Amino acid sequence: MKNKKLKFKKVILKLVDLAGYGFGVEPRYYFYGWSKMKSCFARISVAKRLLLAKKYLPKGYNFKIWDSFRTKATEKLLRISFRKRLENLHPNWNEEKIRKALILFTGPPLLKIRLKLRNHFTGGAVDLTIVDERGKELDMGTDFDDITEKAALNYFEKKKPLKPLEKIAKKNRRLLAKVMKKVGFRPYLAEWWHWSYKR
Ligand SMILES: [Zn+2]
Numbered sequence: 001m002k003n004k005k006l007k008f009k010k011v012i013l014k015l016v017d018l019a020g021y022g023f024g025v026e027p028r029y030y031f032y033g034w035s036k037m038k039s040c041f042a043r044i045s046v047a048k049r050l051l052l053a054k055k056y057l058p059k060g061y062n063f064k065i066w067d068s069f070r071t072k073a074t075e076k077l078l079r080i081s082f083r084k085r086l087e088n089l090h091p092n093w094n095e096e097k098i099r100k101a102l103i104l105f106t107g108p109p110l111l112k113i114r115l116k117l118r119n120h121f122t123g124g125a126v127d128l129t130i131v132d133e134r135g136k137e138l139d140m141g142t143d144f145d146d147i148t149e150k151a152a153l154n155y156f157e158k159k160k161p162l163k164p165l166e167k168i169a170k171k172n173r174r175l176l177a178k179v180m181k182k183v184g185f186r187p188y189l190a191e192w193w194h195w196s197y198k199r
Helices: 002-013 044-054 072-089 095-106 164-182
Strands: 015-017 041-043 062-067 125-131 186-188 191-196
Touching: 015 044, 041 044, 044 062, 044 125, 044 164, 072 095, 125 164, 164 186, 164 191
Parallel strands: none
Antiparallel strands: 015 041, 062 125, 125 191, 186 191
């Protein structure tokens, strides 16, 4: 048990700045004032896997990272904001419904969170999208941190019929999923932008 902990600590110390790996970074939570980090940091194993995934993107395309390593202080502010947004969006929902949606979009209550290699608190999860050769974000159908059913990775796979723009979003989500899965990232089905890596 002691060894496992030490090993774990060693792993989480190897956080690297994803901007230094040539990815676009737009640290949203810094811009919102929820984080003091002006860039996005992840475990070195995650950064290396992303570099590999980038090779499978069309020429000139890149990833844009919105968030990766996150402190619990940032998470706390995020949850306060998400709760307010959910309450505004669904004024008729009771507390149970709000709490369920909160868990869907932010995970289990903070106190119950365990440090796993796959989550934001160890730099093992990345929130990202794809940008084209001009740095323009591909249309994925929603923005980052959308809190509706449209955020689900497979939303456009199930929806029928699709409008022209939705067909493009479906294609772009497929591209993201293809390159991320190819190098070992695992999706979070409720959020198309969230991918995690266990090593
Ligand atoms: Zn995430």
